[in-house]
Amino acid sequence: MPGIVFPKDFIWGCATASYQIEGAFDEDGKGESIWDRFSHTPGKILNGDNGDVACDHYHRYKEDIALMKEIGIQSYRYSISWPRIFPEGKGQYNEKGLDFYKRLTYELLKNGIKPSVTLYHWDLPQKLQDIGGWANRDVTDYFVEYAGLLFEKLGDVVPYWITQNEPWIVAFLGHMMGVHAPGIKDLKTALEVFHNILLSHGKAVGAYRQLNLPGKIGIAPNFSTKYPASDKKEDIEACELADGVLNKWFIYPVFKGTYPEDVVKFYRDRGAHFDFPPEDMKIIGADIDFLAINYYTSEFVKHHPVNGFVEINNELSQFEKTEMGWIIYPKGLYDLLLRLDNDCNKIDIIISENGAAFDDKIDENGNINDVKRMNYIKEHLIQAHKAIEEGVNLKGYYLWSLMDNFEWSFGYSKKFGIIHVNRENLKRTIKNSGYLYRDIIKNNGL
Numbered sequence: 001m002p003g004i005v006f007p008k009d010f011i012w013g014c015a016t017a018s019y020q021i022e023g024a025f026d027e028d029g030k031g032e033s034i035w036d037r038f039s040h041t042p043g044k045i046l047n048g049d050n051g052d053v054a055c056d057h058y059h060r061y062k063e064d065i066a067l068m069k070e071i072g073i074q075s076y077r078y079s080i081s082w083p084r085i086f087p088e089g090k091g092q093y094n095e096k097g098l099d100f101y102k103r104l105t106y107e108l109l110k111n112g113i114k115p116s117v118t119l120y121h122w123d124l125p126q127k128l129q130d131i132g133g134w135a136n137r138d139v140t141d142y143f144v145e146y147a148g149l150l151f152e153k154l155g156d157v158v159p160y161w162i163t164q165n166e167p168w169i170v171a172f173l174g175h176m177m178g179v180h181a182p183g184i185k186d187l188k189t190a191l192e193v194f195h196n197i198l199l200s201h202g203k204a205v206g207a208y209r210q211l212n213l214p215g216k217i218g219i220a221p222n223f224s225t226k227y228p229a230s231d232k233k234e235d236i237e238a239c240e241l242a243d244g245v246l247n248k249w250f251i252y253p254v255f256k257g258t259y260p261e262d263v264v265k266f267y268r269d270r271g272a273h274f275d276f277p278p279e280d281m282k283i284i285g286a287d288i289d290f291l292a293i294n295y296y297t298s299e300f301v302k303h304h305p306v307n308g309f310v311e312i313n314n315e316l317s318q319f320e321k322t323e324m325g326w327i328i329y330p331k332g333l334y335d336l337l338l339r340l341d342n343d344c345n346k347i348d349i350i351i352s353e354n355g356a357a358f359d360d361k362i363d364e365n366g367n368i369n370d371v372k373r374m375n376y377i378k379e380h381l382i383q384a385h386k387a388i389e390e391g392v393n394l395k396g397y398y399l400w401s402l403m404d405n406f407e408w409s410f411g412y413s414k415k416f417g418i419i420h421v422n423r424e425n426l427k428r429t430i431k432n433s434g435y436l437y438r439d440i441i442k443n444n445g446l
């Protein structure tokens, strides 16, 4: 695909998250997180894996930054482990924990890599879960205390801040389906958690603005584009509902100051009424500088007589799928970008996560020719570029992920990295997708 060139100031990045790569789960004063607790609970994680060691990034961060530099990564999105900073979740902060993130951040800057810090990527201090976690409205204020300390200590050198990673996943996988920490299965709790996470985001944005810092702040929801399985009215309505449950449920409160009525009714009909103070919606709707979107796949939807809708990707054999079972549907990224450009007042957008898990093979020379991942990256960048040409203010792309890491309930079985990590000795090996990304960055395009 010759001649795809991105805007000259387009940001090429990669992304990780603290619990998935750092390890050192109880080192230097770090407190327990809900993912430490969850992964130490038998039966929760495939193969009994946990993040105790992970990729040992806590000790190997300089080596990893050198690899980023070799690939030419311009910006690195990493998350900060709240219990490393506040072992009890609040109160006295842990100097050694803060020191790690200072060293990491300054090593990036020394190597010409722009830091992009995610304040919350799921590893809540267990002590806060013990008082109700995100379902406890007080935790939104403890989040502001945590964010405020990091703004104070790193705000003058970190140009990009993301308050929350995927409120919907935290709320619904962690508190309704129970497959993520803390493993709760209750719709009302899930809805309260979702609201409080958005509230914490709005409060943190307000705190950031008060400090007049030079950087930009946003939030990283997960979206996926929904398509009706047929042109039958019932499937089109089912698709609307599925879109509401995932996508509008975020877009409306953050950009329109209200929850979508059709989805509120959907939940009320299932017994989960909830009435939040109207002043919350003003806080949640705080102006942000960019919208960070995590896009991996899309869903085809049909009517379901009881649940209203059902997603049927597993019935669709015509699409190639990743190791996660997600269909590869790059046009879904294009359609999402155009939709968000329209629904979110042409806000600046960055793709904060896009990538794929495949069953990578190492050849006799130790090389990893991960062609499927290379194709996935190219196909999605082609769609991203198309969106830019149609006027979408897409400013950057962060590939998920820098290296193979702890994939939540799947443990280390699913590999998203452009760098392979040997689970025996943690040796890093750049995959061919990493070299492809190096060339894309060098050429600022395909």
Ligand SMILES: CO[C@H](O)c1c[n+]2c([nH]1)[C@H](O)[C@@H](O)[C@H](O)[C@H]2CO
Pocket (backbone or CB within 6 Å): 017, 020, 165, 166, 169, 222, 223, 294, 295, 296, 297, 353, 400, 407, 416
């Ligand atoms: C449907 O995909 C979600 O948007 C999503 C996918 N992913 C994510 N969210 C998380 O932000 C990462 O921590 C995961 O490692 C990554 C890969 O699974």
